[in-house]
Amino acid sequence: MQELVDGLIRSGLAPAALPAWVHYLVAMLVFGGIVVFVFILPIAGITTWVERRVAGRIQSRIGPNRTGPAGFLQWLADGIKSLLKEDIVPVAADAPLFKLAPYVVMTGFVGAFVAIPFGGPLIIADLNVGILYVTAVTALVVVGILMAGWSSNNKWSLLGGIRSAAQIVSYEIPAGLSIFPIVMLSGALSMQSIIQAQGWEPWRWNLFHNPFVFVAFFIFFVAALAEGNRTPFDLPEAESELVMGFATEYSGMRNLLFFMAEWGNLYVIGAIVTTLFLGGWQIPWALPDHPVVRTVLQFACFFLKSYFWVFVAIWLRWTLPRIRVDQMMIMCWKYLVPIAFVNLLGTAVWMVAFPAGLPAAQMALFLLGVALLGVFAWRVTYHLRRAGLTRAELSFNPLSTARIPW
Protein backbone atom coordinates (compact mmCIF):
# COMPACT_ATOMS: atom_id res chain seq x y z
CA MET A 1 0.00 0.00 0.00
CA GLN A 2 2.61 2.48 1.14
CA GLU A 3 4.99 1.51 -1.66
CA LEU A 4 2.23 2.11 -4.19
CA VAL A 5 1.59 5.64 -2.94
CA ASP A 6 5.33 6.36 -2.76
CA GLY A 7 5.61 5.22 -6.34
CA LEU A 8 2.80 7.53 -7.38
CA ILE A 9 4.48 10.49 -5.65
CA ARG A 10 7.83 9.72 -7.29
CA SER A 11 6.33 9.31 -10.73
CA GLY A 12 4.74 12.78 -10.35
CA LEU A 13 1.16 11.49 -10.71
CA ALA A 14 0.34 12.84 -7.24
CA PRO A 15 1.05 16.53 -6.57
CA ALA A 16 4.37 16.50 -4.69
CA ALA A 17 3.73 19.89 -3.09
CA LEU A 18 1.38 18.37 -0.53
CA PRO A 19 2.87 16.59 2.50
CA ALA A 20 3.14 12.85 2.21
CA TRP A 21 0.56 12.08 4.92
CA VAL A 22 -2.12 13.79 2.81
CA HIS A 23 -1.34 11.38 0.00
CA TYR A 24 -1.46 8.44 2.38
CA LEU A 25 -4.77 9.62 3.83
CA VAL A 26 -6.37 10.12 0.41
CA ALA A 27 -5.01 6.80 -0.80
CA MET A 28 -6.37 5.04 2.28
CA LEU A 29 -9.81 6.61 1.88
CA VAL A 30 -9.96 5.82 -1.83
CA PHE A 31 -8.74 2.27 -1.39
CA GLY A 32 -11.01 1.70 1.62
CA GLY A 33 -13.96 3.05 -0.35
CA ILE A 34 -13.17 0.78 -3.28
CA VAL A 35 -12.92 -2.29 -1.06
CA VAL A 36 -16.12 -1.45 0.82
CA PHE A 37 -18.24 -0.65 -2.20
CA VAL A 38 -16.80 -3.08 -4.72
CA PHE A 39 -16.26 -6.08 -2.50
CA ILE A 40 -17.79 -6.01 0.98
CA LEU A 41 -21.25 -4.62 0.28
CA PRO A 42 -21.89 -6.75 -2.83
CA ILE A 43 -20.64 -9.84 -0.96
CA ALA A 44 -23.01 -9.15 1.92
CA GLY A 45 -25.85 -8.50 -0.52
CA ILE A 46 -25.23 -11.47 -2.78
CA THR A 47 -25.01 -13.72 0.27
CA THR A 48 -28.61 -12.83 1.11
CA TRP A 49 -29.60 -14.04 -2.36
CA VAL A 50 -27.53 -17.22 -1.99
CA GLU A 51 -29.04 -17.83 1.42
CA ARG A 52 -32.59 -17.51 0.12
CA ARG A 53 -31.92 -19.75 -2.87
CA VAL A 54 -30.27 -22.43 -0.75
CA ALA A 55 -33.04 -22.19 1.85
CA GLY A 56 -35.58 -22.54 -0.93
CA ARG A 57 -34.03 -25.67 -2.36
CA ILE A 58 -33.59 -27.26 1.07
CA GLN A 59 -37.31 -26.70 1.69
CA SER A 60 -38.28 -27.91 -1.81
CA ARG A 61 -39.13 -24.36 -2.86
CA ILE A 62 -37.49 -22.20 -5.51
CA GLY A 63 -36.69 -18.98 -3.69
CA PRO A 64 -36.51 -15.55 -5.29
CA ASN A 65 -36.47 -15.88 -9.08
CA ARG A 66 -38.26 -12.86 -10.53
CA THR A 67 -35.79 -9.99 -10.20
CA GLY A 68 -33.15 -10.44 -12.85
CA PRO A 69 -31.76 -13.80 -14.01
CA ALA A 70 -32.61 -16.45 -11.40
CA GLY A 71 -33.62 -13.65 -9.04
CA PHE A 72 -30.01 -12.53 -8.77
CA LEU A 73 -30.85 -8.83 -8.54
CA GLN A 74 -33.16 -9.39 -5.57
CA TRP A 75 -30.50 -8.16 -3.16
CA LEU A 76 -30.21 -4.85 -5.04
CA ALA A 77 -33.97 -4.40 -5.07
CA ASP A 78 -34.15 -5.14 -1.34
CA GLY A 79 -31.28 -2.74 -0.66
CA ILE A 80 -32.87 0.10 -2.62
CA LYS A 81 -36.21 -0.55 -0.95
CA SER A 82 -34.58 -0.37 2.49
CA LEU A 83 -32.77 2.85 1.58
CA LEU A 84 -36.00 4.51 0.54
CA LYS A 85 -37.98 3.45 3.58
CA GLU A 86 -38.84 5.78 6.43
CA ASP A 87 -36.24 5.90 9.17
CA ILE A 88 -38.23 5.68 12.37
CA VAL A 89 -36.76 6.59 15.77
CA PRO A 90 -39.16 5.64 18.57
CA VAL A 91 -40.22 8.50 20.86
CA ALA A 92 -39.00 6.71 23.98
CA ALA A 93 -35.68 5.70 22.43
CA ASP A 94 -32.34 7.19 23.40
CA ALA A 95 -31.98 8.91 20.05
CA PRO A 96 -28.20 9.53 19.78
CA LEU A 97 -27.31 5.98 20.86
CA PHE A 98 -30.11 4.54 18.74
CA LYS A 99 -28.78 6.28 15.65
CA LEU A 100 -25.16 5.45 16.40
CA ALA A 101 -25.57 1.72 17.09
CA PRO A 102 -25.82 0.43 13.48
CA TYR A 103 -22.63 2.28 12.57
CA VAL A 104 -20.75 0.73 15.47
CA VAL A 105 -21.87 -2.72 14.33
CA MET A 106 -20.93 -1.89 10.75
CA THR A 107 -17.52 -0.56 11.84
CA GLY A 108 -16.78 -3.75 13.74
CA PHE A 109 -17.61 -5.78 10.65
CA VAL A 110 -15.91 -3.66 7.99
CA GLY A 111 -12.88 -3.16 10.24
CA ALA A 112 -12.15 -6.87 10.05
CA PHE A 113 -11.44 -6.53 6.33
CA VAL A 114 -8.37 -4.41 7.07
CA ALA A 115 -6.39 -7.50 8.04
CA ILE A 116 -8.20 -10.14 6.00
CA PRO A 117 -6.21 -11.23 2.96
CA PHE A 118 -7.86 -11.42 -0.45
CA GLY A 119 -5.20 -13.48 -2.20
CA GLY A 120 -1.48 -13.32 -2.81
CA PRO A 121 -0.20 -9.81 -2.14
CA LEU A 122 -3.74 -8.41 -1.94
CA ILE A 123 -4.30 -7.31 1.63
CA ILE A 124 -5.16 -3.85 2.89
CA ALA A 125 -2.69 -3.96 5.77
CA ASP A 126 -0.68 -7.02 6.76
CA LEU A 127 -0.69 -6.12 10.44
CA ASN A 128 1.85 -8.01 12.51
CA VAL A 129 -0.95 -8.58 15.07
CA GLY A 130 -3.39 -9.53 12.28
CA ILE A 131 -5.50 -12.29 13.82
CA LEU A 132 -5.52 -10.60 17.22
CA TYR A 133 -6.73 -7.42 15.54
CA VAL A 134 -9.50 -9.30 13.72
CA THR A 135 -10.80 -10.95 16.90
CA ALA A 136 -10.60 -7.62 18.74
CA VAL A 137 -12.34 -5.54 16.08
CA THR A 138 -15.13 -8.05 15.45
CA ALA A 139 -15.83 -7.98 19.19
CA LEU A 140 -16.74 -4.31 18.66
CA VAL A 141 -19.98 -5.61 17.17
CA VAL A 142 -21.18 -6.55 20.65
CA VAL A 143 -20.90 -2.91 21.74
CA GLY A 144 -23.14 -1.84 18.88
CA ILE A 145 -25.65 -4.60 19.55
CA LEU A 146 -25.80 -3.83 23.26
CA MET A 147 -26.17 -0.16 22.37
CA ALA A 148 -29.03 -0.93 20.00
CA GLY A 149 -30.70 -3.16 22.57
CA TRP A 150 -30.47 -0.63 25.36
CA SER A 151 -31.35 2.52 23.42
CA SER A 152 -34.44 1.06 21.74
CA ASN A 153 -36.20 1.15 25.12
CA ASN A 154 -38.01 -2.06 24.31
CA LYS A 155 -37.93 -5.26 26.31
CA TRP A 156 -37.33 -7.47 23.29
CA SER A 157 -34.45 -5.31 22.14
CA LEU A 158 -32.91 -5.25 25.59
CA LEU A 159 -33.20 -9.02 26.02
CA GLY A 160 -31.71 -9.51 22.57
CA GLY A 161 -28.86 -7.15 23.29
CA ILE A 162 -28.04 -8.80 26.61
CA ARG A 163 -28.24 -12.29 25.15
CA SER A 164 -25.94 -11.20 22.36
CA ALA A 165 -23.44 -9.73 24.79
CA ALA A 166 -23.44 -12.90 26.90
CA GLN A 167 -23.10 -15.06 23.81
CA ILE A 168 -20.36 -13.14 22.05
CA VAL A 169 -18.27 -12.67 25.20
CA SER A 170 -18.60 -16.38 26.06
CA TYR A 171 -17.77 -17.68 22.62
CA GLU A 172 -14.78 -15.38 22.27
CA ILE A 173 -13.01 -17.78 24.63
CA PRO A 174 -13.25 -21.05 22.68
CA ALA A 175 -12.65 -19.09 19.46
CA GLY A 176 -9.53 -17.49 20.92
CA LEU A 177 -8.31 -20.77 22.39
CA SER A 178 -8.71 -22.41 18.98
CA ILE A 179 -6.67 -19.69 17.32
CA PHE A 180 -3.75 -20.17 19.74
CA PRO A 181 -2.66 -23.57 18.35
CA ILE A 182 -2.43 -22.01 14.89
CA VAL A 183 -0.44 -19.08 16.22
CA MET A 184 1.88 -21.55 17.93
CA LEU A 185 2.28 -23.59 14.76
CA SER A 186 3.07 -20.66 12.49
CA GLY A 187 4.86 -18.58 15.11
CA ALA A 188 3.14 -15.44 13.92
CA LEU A 189 -0.06 -13.44 14.35
CA SER A 190 0.10 -11.86 10.91
CA MET A 191 -2.48 -13.30 8.51
CA GLN A 192 -0.03 -13.49 5.61
CA SER A 193 2.61 -15.27 7.72
CA ILE A 194 0.03 -17.80 8.91
CA ILE A 195 -0.87 -18.56 5.30
CA GLN A 196 2.75 -18.73 4.19
CA ALA A 197 3.49 -21.21 6.98
CA GLN A 198 1.13 -23.65 5.27
CA GLY A 199 1.35 -25.31 1.89
CA TRP A 200 -1.03 -25.51 -1.03
CA GLU A 201 -1.39 -29.28 -0.65
CA PRO A 202 -4.33 -30.11 1.62
CA TRP A 203 -2.18 -32.34 3.84
CA ARG A 204 0.11 -29.42 4.53
CA TRP A 205 -2.76 -27.26 5.74
CA ASN A 206 -2.87 -26.42 9.44
CA LEU A 207 -6.15 -28.31 9.61
CA PHE A 208 -4.36 -31.64 9.19
CA HIS A 209 -1.22 -30.79 11.13
CA ASN A 210 -2.21 -32.83 14.16
CA PRO A 211 -5.42 -34.28 15.65
CA PHE A 212 -5.77 -31.41 18.09
CA VAL A 213 -5.83 -28.76 15.40
CA PHE A 214 -8.33 -30.87 13.50
CA VAL A 215 -10.69 -30.68 16.49
CA ALA A 216 -9.85 -27.01 17.07
CA PHE A 217 -11.08 -26.26 13.56
CA PHE A 218 -14.61 -27.44 14.38
CA ILE A 219 -14.60 -25.61 17.71
CA PHE A 220 -13.50 -22.43 15.99
CA PHE A 221 -16.16 -22.71 13.31
CA VAL A 222 -18.93 -23.31 15.86
CA ALA A 223 -17.70 -20.46 18.07
CA ALA A 224 -17.42 -18.14 15.08
CA LEU A 225 -20.99 -18.95 14.05
CA ALA A 226 -22.12 -18.15 17.59
CA GLU A 227 -20.23 -14.88 17.51
CA GLY A 228 -21.84 -14.02 14.20
CA ASN A 229 -25.31 -14.63 15.73
CA ARG A 230 -26.10 -17.29 13.16
CA THR A 231 -28.65 -20.04 13.58
CA PRO A 232 -28.51 -22.31 15.61
CA PHE A 233 -27.13 -19.55 17.83
CA ASP A 234 -29.34 -16.69 16.66
CA LEU A 235 -30.84 -16.22 20.12
CA PRO A 236 -30.29 -12.44 20.12
CA GLU A 237 -32.76 -12.05 17.27
CA ALA A 238 -34.88 -15.13 17.85
CA GLU A 239 -37.98 -14.29 15.82
CA SER A 240 -40.30 -16.58 17.73
CA GLU A 241 -39.45 -15.12 21.13
CA LEU A 242 -37.96 -11.66 20.64
CA VAL A 243 -39.58 -10.51 17.36
CA MET A 244 -36.22 -9.39 15.98
CA GLY A 245 -34.20 -8.91 19.16
CA PHE A 246 -31.96 -5.89 19.22
CA ALA A 247 -33.09 -4.82 15.73
CA THR A 248 -36.83 -4.82 16.59
CA GLU A 249 -37.23 -1.04 16.57
CA TYR A 250 -35.01 -0.39 13.58
CA SER A 251 -36.38 0.32 10.14
CA GLY A 252 -35.08 1.19 6.70
CA MET A 253 -31.39 1.79 6.26
CA ARG A 254 -30.39 1.21 9.88
CA ASN A 255 -32.03 -2.18 9.89
CA LEU A 256 -30.26 -2.94 6.62
CA LEU A 257 -26.89 -2.11 8.19
CA PHE A 258 -27.47 -4.70 10.93
CA PHE A 259 -28.33 -7.34 8.39
CA MET A 260 -25.48 -6.40 6.10
CA ALA A 261 -23.11 -6.87 9.03
CA GLU A 262 -24.70 -10.23 9.81
CA TRP A 263 -24.38 -11.61 6.29
CA GLY A 264 -21.05 -9.95 5.66
CA ASN A 265 -19.79 -11.57 8.86
CA LEU A 266 -20.33 -14.94 7.24
CA TYR A 267 -17.68 -14.10 4.70
CA VAL A 268 -15.39 -12.85 7.47
CA ILE A 269 -15.84 -16.18 9.27
CA GLY A 270 -15.10 -18.06 6.06
CA ALA A 271 -12.02 -15.96 5.34
CA ILE A 272 -10.61 -16.42 8.86
CA VAL A 273 -11.24 -20.17 8.75
CA THR A 274 -9.56 -20.34 5.35
CA THR A 275 -6.60 -18.32 6.54
CA LEU A 276 -6.05 -20.20 9.77
CA PHE A 277 -6.81 -23.78 8.82
CA LEU A 278 -7.20 -24.23 5.08
CA GLY A 279 -4.03 -22.90 3.55
CA GLY A 280 -5.41 -19.49 2.59
CA TRP A 281 -4.59 -18.45 -0.95
CA GLN A 282 -1.79 -20.98 -1.50
CA ILE A 283 -1.87 -22.39 -5.04
CA PRO A 284 0.45 -24.93 -6.65
CA TRP A 285 3.77 -23.55 -7.85
CA ALA A 286 3.33 -25.36 -11.13
CA LEU A 287 0.70 -22.83 -12.21
CA PRO A 288 1.70 -19.94 -14.52
CA ASP A 289 4.26 -17.56 -13.09
CA HIS A 290 2.87 -14.30 -14.44
CA PRO A 291 2.25 -12.10 -11.35
CA VAL A 292 -1.21 -10.91 -12.44
CA VAL A 293 -2.37 -14.42 -13.39
CA ARG A 294 -1.04 -15.82 -10.14
CA THR A 295 -2.76 -13.11 -8.11
CA VAL A 296 -6.07 -13.73 -9.85
CA LEU A 297 -5.74 -17.48 -9.25
CA GLN A 298 -4.81 -16.90 -5.62
CA PHE A 299 -7.78 -14.59 -5.21
CA ALA A 300 -10.10 -17.17 -6.77
CA CYS A 301 -8.65 -19.91 -4.57
CA PHE A 302 -9.10 -17.89 -1.39
CA PHE A 303 -12.53 -16.65 -2.36
CA LEU A 304 -13.87 -20.10 -3.25
CA LYS A 305 -12.56 -21.63 -0.03
CA SER A 306 -14.06 -18.78 2.01
CA TYR A 307 -17.35 -18.85 0.20
CA PHE A 308 -17.64 -22.58 0.69
CA TRP A 309 -17.80 -21.93 4.44
CA VAL A 310 -20.42 -19.27 3.86
CA PHE A 311 -22.42 -21.98 2.12
CA VAL A 312 -21.82 -24.38 5.01
CA ALA A 313 -23.07 -21.77 7.48
CA ILE A 314 -26.21 -21.23 5.40
CA TRP A 315 -26.71 -24.98 5.04
CA LEU A 316 -26.29 -25.43 8.81
CA ARG A 317 -28.81 -22.68 9.45
CA TRP A 318 -31.50 -24.44 7.46
CA THR A 319 -30.70 -27.78 9.07
CA LEU A 320 -30.66 -27.09 12.79
CA PRO A 321 -33.29 -25.51 15.01
CA ARG A 322 -32.38 -22.73 17.40
CA ILE A 323 -31.00 -23.92 20.74
CA ARG A 324 -32.03 -22.60 24.14
CA VAL A 325 -30.00 -20.01 26.06
CA ASP A 326 -28.96 -22.49 28.75
CA GLN A 327 -28.01 -25.09 26.13
CA MET A 328 -25.94 -22.47 24.36
CA MET A 329 -24.07 -21.62 27.56
CA ILE A 330 -23.62 -25.30 28.50
CA MET A 331 -22.22 -26.01 25.08
CA CYS A 332 -19.75 -23.16 25.38
CA TRP A 333 -18.51 -23.60 28.94
CA LYS A 334 -18.82 -27.35 29.44
CA TYR A 335 -17.82 -28.59 26.02
CA LEU A 336 -16.06 -26.11 23.78
CA VAL A 337 -13.87 -24.37 26.37
CA PRO A 338 -12.42 -27.52 28.03
CA ILE A 339 -11.82 -29.21 24.69
CA ALA A 340 -10.22 -26.07 23.32
CA PHE A 341 -7.83 -26.10 26.32
CA VAL A 342 -7.01 -29.74 25.64
CA ASN A 343 -6.30 -28.81 22.01
CA LEU A 344 -4.01 -26.00 23.08
CA LEU A 345 -2.02 -28.23 25.44
CA GLY A 346 -2.07 -31.10 22.97
CA THR A 347 -0.68 -28.95 20.19
CA ALA A 348 2.05 -27.68 22.50
CA VAL A 349 3.01 -31.23 23.47
CA TRP A 350 2.89 -32.29 19.82
CA MET A 351 5.20 -29.46 18.84
CA VAL A 352 7.68 -30.47 21.54
CA ALA A 353 7.48 -34.13 20.53
CA PHE A 354 7.70 -33.52 16.77
CA PRO A 355 9.42 -30.14 16.22
CA ALA A 356 9.40 -30.64 12.44
CA GLY A 357 5.86 -31.94 12.28
CA LEU A 358 4.90 -35.51 11.46
CA PRO A 359 4.20 -35.96 7.72
CA ALA A 360 2.74 -39.43 8.27
CA ALA A 361 0.21 -38.06 10.78
CA GLN A 362 -0.65 -35.21 8.44
CA MET A 363 -1.27 -37.62 5.60
CA ALA A 364 -3.29 -39.92 7.88
CA LEU A 365 -5.45 -37.01 9.05
CA PHE A 366 -5.92 -35.87 5.47
CA LEU A 367 -7.07 -39.34 4.47
CA LEU A 368 -9.34 -39.41 7.53
CA GLY A 369 -10.88 -36.15 6.37
CA VAL A 370 -11.42 -37.58 2.88
CA ALA A 371 -12.94 -40.71 4.43
CA LEU A 372 -15.30 -38.62 6.55
CA LEU A 373 -16.40 -36.74 3.43
CA GLY A 374 -16.91 -40.09 1.69
CA VAL A 375 -19.09 -41.38 4.54
CA PHE A 376 -21.02 -38.14 4.40
CA ALA A 377 -21.59 -38.48 0.65
CA TRP A 378 -22.76 -42.06 1.23
CA ARG A 379 -25.26 -40.81 3.84
CA VAL A 380 -26.58 -38.25 1.35
CA THR A 381 -27.14 -40.91 -1.29
CA TYR A 382 -28.68 -43.14 1.40
CA HIS A 383 -31.27 -40.47 2.20
CA LEU A 384 -31.94 -39.97 -1.49
CA ARG A 385 -32.44 -43.70 -2.02
CA ARG A 386 -34.64 -43.97 1.05
CA ALA A 387 -36.91 -41.22 -0.31
CA GLY A 388 -37.47 -43.47 -3.35
CA LEU A 389 -36.91 -40.68 -5.86
CA THR A 390 -36.85 -41.24 -9.59
CA ARG A 391 -34.27 -39.61 -11.82
CA ALA A 392 -36.85 -37.05 -12.99
CA GLU A 393 -37.30 -35.82 -9.43
CA LEU A 394 -33.63 -34.90 -9.08
CA SER A 395 -32.05 -31.73 -10.34
CA PHE A 396 -28.37 -30.95 -9.91
CA ASN A 397 -28.66 -27.50 -11.43
CA PRO A 398 -28.60 -25.08 -8.49
CA LEU A 399 -30.50 -22.43 -10.45
CA SER A 400 -33.14 -24.81 -11.76
CA THR A 401 -36.73 -23.69 -11.34
CA ALA A 402 -38.19 -26.78 -12.96
CA ARG A 403 -40.89 -28.37 -10.91
CA ILE A 404 -41.24 -32.10 -10.45
CA PRO A 405 -42.99 -33.51 -13.54
CA TRP A 406 -46.76 -33.35 -13.73
Added chain:
Amino acid sequence: MGFGTYLRNIKDAALTIADGMAVTFSHLVRRPYTVQYPDRLPDGVRVQDTLPFRYRGILEVDLEICTACLACERACPIDCIVIDAEKDKAAGGLVMTRFDIDLAKCMYCGLCSEPCPTGAIHHTPEFEGADYSLESMVRRFVKAPVVAYKPKKGGETDPEIAPILERGMRYVEEFASPDAPAGK
Protein backbone atom coordinates in the same frame (compact mmCIF):
# COMPACT_ATOMS: atom_id res chain seq x y z
CA MET B 1 -22.66 -36.38 34.68
CA GLY B 2 -19.98 -39.01 34.24
CA PHE B 3 -17.19 -38.83 31.74
CA GLY B 4 -18.86 -41.55 29.64
CA THR B 5 -22.03 -39.47 29.30
CA TYR B 6 -19.91 -36.47 28.41
CA LEU B 7 -18.20 -38.31 25.58
CA ARG B 8 -21.49 -39.82 24.43
CA ASN B 9 -23.06 -36.35 24.29
CA ILE B 10 -20.24 -35.14 22.06
CA LYS B 11 -20.56 -38.20 19.82
CA ASP B 12 -24.35 -37.84 19.60
CA ALA B 13 -24.10 -34.13 18.79
CA ALA B 14 -21.54 -34.69 16.03
CA LEU B 15 -23.35 -37.64 14.46
CA THR B 16 -26.85 -36.17 14.59
CA ILE B 17 -25.73 -32.82 13.19
CA ALA B 18 -23.82 -34.56 10.40
CA ASP B 19 -26.77 -36.77 9.54
CA GLY B 20 -29.15 -33.83 9.65
CA MET B 21 -26.89 -32.02 7.23
CA ALA B 22 -26.88 -35.09 4.99
CA VAL B 23 -30.70 -34.98 4.94
CA THR B 24 -30.80 -31.30 4.01
CA PHE B 25 -28.07 -31.77 1.43
CA SER B 26 -30.06 -34.55 -0.18
CA HIS B 27 -32.88 -32.01 -0.54
CA LEU B 28 -30.58 -29.62 -2.38
CA VAL B 29 -30.47 -31.97 -5.36
CA ARG B 30 -34.21 -32.57 -5.50
CA ARG B 31 -36.50 -30.65 -7.74
CA PRO B 32 -38.65 -28.03 -6.07
CA TYR B 33 -42.38 -28.71 -5.67
CA THR B 34 -43.34 -25.09 -6.22
CA VAL B 35 -46.00 -24.38 -8.84
CA GLN B 36 -45.05 -21.06 -10.34
CA TYR B 37 -48.41 -19.37 -10.54
CA PRO B 38 -49.66 -18.17 -12.98
CA ASP B 39 -47.20 -17.86 -15.85
CA ARG B 40 -44.90 -20.89 -15.69
CA LEU B 41 -47.42 -23.68 -16.20
CA PRO B 42 -47.32 -26.07 -19.16
CA ASP B 43 -49.64 -25.11 -22.01
CA GLY B 44 -53.30 -25.75 -21.41
CA VAL B 45 -52.91 -26.57 -17.72
CA ARG B 46 -54.93 -24.51 -15.28
CA VAL B 47 -53.71 -24.34 -11.69
CA GLN B 48 -57.27 -25.08 -10.63
CA ASP B 49 -57.04 -28.48 -12.30
CA THR B 50 -53.86 -29.42 -10.47
CA LEU B 51 -55.04 -28.62 -6.96
CA PRO B 52 -55.13 -31.44 -4.44
CA PHE B 53 -58.33 -33.25 -3.52
CA ARG B 54 -60.39 -31.44 -0.89
CA TYR B 55 -59.09 -28.02 -1.90
CA ARG B 56 -61.38 -25.41 -0.40
CA GLY B 57 -61.78 -22.62 -2.92
CA ILE B 58 -64.56 -20.13 -3.51
CA LEU B 59 -68.02 -21.37 -2.45
CA GLU B 60 -70.70 -22.09 -5.00
CA VAL B 61 -74.39 -22.97 -4.66
CA ASP B 62 -76.45 -25.14 -7.01
CA LEU B 63 -79.87 -23.51 -6.48
CA GLU B 64 -81.53 -26.34 -8.41
CA ILE B 65 -80.93 -28.73 -5.52
CA CYS B 66 -80.93 -26.31 -2.58
CA THR B 67 -83.65 -27.25 -0.09
CA ALA B 68 -83.51 -23.92 1.77
CA CYS B 69 -83.00 -25.82 5.03
CA LEU B 70 -80.72 -23.02 6.30
CA ALA B 71 -78.26 -25.57 7.71
CA CYS B 72 -75.36 -23.78 6.09
CA GLU B 73 -76.46 -20.40 7.37
CA ARG B 74 -76.58 -21.79 10.91
CA ALA B 75 -73.28 -23.60 10.52
CA CYS B 76 -71.35 -20.55 9.33
CA PRO B 77 -69.28 -19.30 12.28
CA ILE B 78 -68.98 -15.76 10.91
CA ASP B 79 -72.41 -15.33 9.34
CA CYS B 80 -71.24 -14.72 5.83
CA ILE B 81 -74.21 -16.65 4.40
CA VAL B 82 -77.61 -14.93 4.36
CA ILE B 83 -80.68 -16.80 3.11
CA ASP B 84 -84.22 -15.44 2.90
CA ALA B 85 -86.88 -18.11 2.33
CA GLU B 86 -90.65 -17.89 2.84
CA LYS B 87 -93.48 -20.37 2.65
CA ASP B 88 -95.57 -19.74 -0.45
CA LYS B 89 -98.64 -21.96 -0.89
CA ALA B 90 -99.21 -20.86 -4.47
CA ALA B 91 -95.71 -21.80 -5.56
CA GLY B 92 -95.86 -25.08 -3.62
CA GLY B 93 -93.21 -24.83 -0.88
CA LEU B 94 -90.37 -22.57 0.25
CA VAL B 95 -89.47 -19.69 -2.05
CA MET B 96 -85.98 -18.29 -1.76
CA THR B 97 -85.63 -14.58 -2.38
CA ARG B 98 -82.05 -14.23 -1.28
CA PHE B 99 -78.97 -16.46 -1.03
CA ASP B 100 -75.88 -14.30 -0.48
CA ILE B 101 -72.39 -15.40 0.40
CA ASP B 102 -70.03 -12.61 1.42
CA LEU B 103 -66.65 -13.81 0.13
CA ALA B 104 -64.93 -10.91 1.83
CA LYS B 105 -65.90 -12.50 5.15
CA CYS B 106 -65.68 -16.17 4.19
CA MET B 107 -62.73 -17.95 5.77
CA TYR B 108 -63.07 -21.13 3.72
CA CYS B 109 -63.57 -23.33 6.76
CA GLY B 110 -65.94 -25.66 4.94
CA LEU B 111 -68.36 -25.98 7.86
CA CYS B 112 -71.27 -24.97 5.63
CA SER B 113 -70.75 -27.73 3.11
CA GLU B 114 -70.69 -30.46 5.76
CA PRO B 115 -74.34 -30.29 6.99
CA CYS B 116 -75.77 -29.64 3.51
CA PRO B 117 -78.16 -32.55 2.80
CA THR B 118 -77.83 -32.41 -0.99
CA GLY B 119 -74.36 -30.98 -1.52
CA ALA B 120 -75.83 -27.82 -3.01
CA ILE B 121 -73.30 -25.56 -1.29
CA HIS B 122 -69.78 -26.71 -2.04
CA HIS B 123 -66.23 -25.52 -2.54
CA THR B 124 -64.84 -25.14 -6.03
CA PRO B 125 -61.15 -25.20 -6.94
CA GLU B 126 -61.45 -21.54 -7.98
CA PHE B 127 -59.42 -19.18 -5.83
CA GLU B 128 -58.97 -16.01 -7.85
CA GLY B 129 -61.33 -13.85 -5.83
CA ALA B 130 -59.66 -10.45 -6.04
CA ASP B 131 -62.03 -7.59 -6.72
CA TYR B 132 -62.19 -3.82 -6.56
CA SER B 133 -64.81 -3.33 -3.86
CA LEU B 134 -66.17 -5.18 -0.86
CA GLU B 135 -69.68 -4.84 -2.23
CA SER B 136 -68.84 -6.78 -5.38
CA MET B 137 -67.43 -9.61 -3.32
CA VAL B 138 -70.89 -10.57 -2.13
CA ARG B 139 -72.04 -13.39 -4.38
CA ARG B 140 -75.80 -13.15 -4.92
CA PHE B 141 -77.04 -16.51 -6.17
CA VAL B 142 -80.77 -15.73 -6.29
CA LYS B 143 -81.46 -13.52 -9.28
CA ALA B 144 -85.24 -14.04 -9.22
CA PRO B 145 -87.31 -15.79 -6.49
CA VAL B 146 -86.86 -19.52 -6.84
CA VAL B 147 -88.73 -22.46 -5.37
CA ALA B 148 -86.60 -24.60 -3.08
CA TYR B 149 -85.90 -28.17 -4.09
CA LYS B 150 -87.90 -30.94 -2.45
CA PRO B 151 -86.38 -34.41 -2.35
CA LYS B 152 -88.65 -36.89 -4.08
CA LYS B 153 -89.35 -40.43 -2.93
CA GLY B 154 -87.78 -43.03 -5.18
CA GLY B 155 -85.05 -40.80 -6.52
CA GLU B 156 -84.89 -37.86 -8.83
CA THR B 157 -86.44 -38.34 -12.27
CA ASP B 158 -86.06 -34.91 -13.83
CA PRO B 159 -83.27 -35.36 -16.41
CA GLU B 160 -81.96 -31.84 -15.84
CA ILE B 161 -81.74 -31.98 -12.06
CA ALA B 162 -80.71 -35.62 -11.64
CA PRO B 163 -77.04 -35.20 -12.68
CA ILE B 164 -76.67 -32.11 -10.47
CA LEU B 165 -78.11 -33.95 -7.49
CA GLU B 166 -75.95 -36.97 -8.16
CA ARG B 167 -72.86 -34.80 -8.20
CA GLY B 168 -73.99 -33.02 -5.03
CA MET B 169 -74.49 -36.28 -3.17
CA ARG B 170 -71.09 -37.52 -4.30
CA TYR B 171 -69.59 -34.32 -2.98
CA VAL B 172 -71.25 -34.78 0.39
CA GLU B 173 -70.00 -38.34 0.62
CA GLU B 174 -66.46 -37.89 -0.62
CA PHE B 175 -65.62 -34.39 0.39
CA ALA B 176 -67.74 -33.03 3.17
CA SER B 177 -68.03 -36.16 5.26
CA PRO B 178 -65.35 -36.42 7.94
CA ASP B 179 -65.16 -40.21 7.53
CA ALA B 180 -64.44 -40.10 3.81
CA PRO B 181 -61.13 -41.54 2.69
CA ALA B 182 -58.69 -38.71 2.08
CA GLY B 183 -57.90 -39.58 -1.47
CA LYS B 184 -59.51 -40.08 -4.81
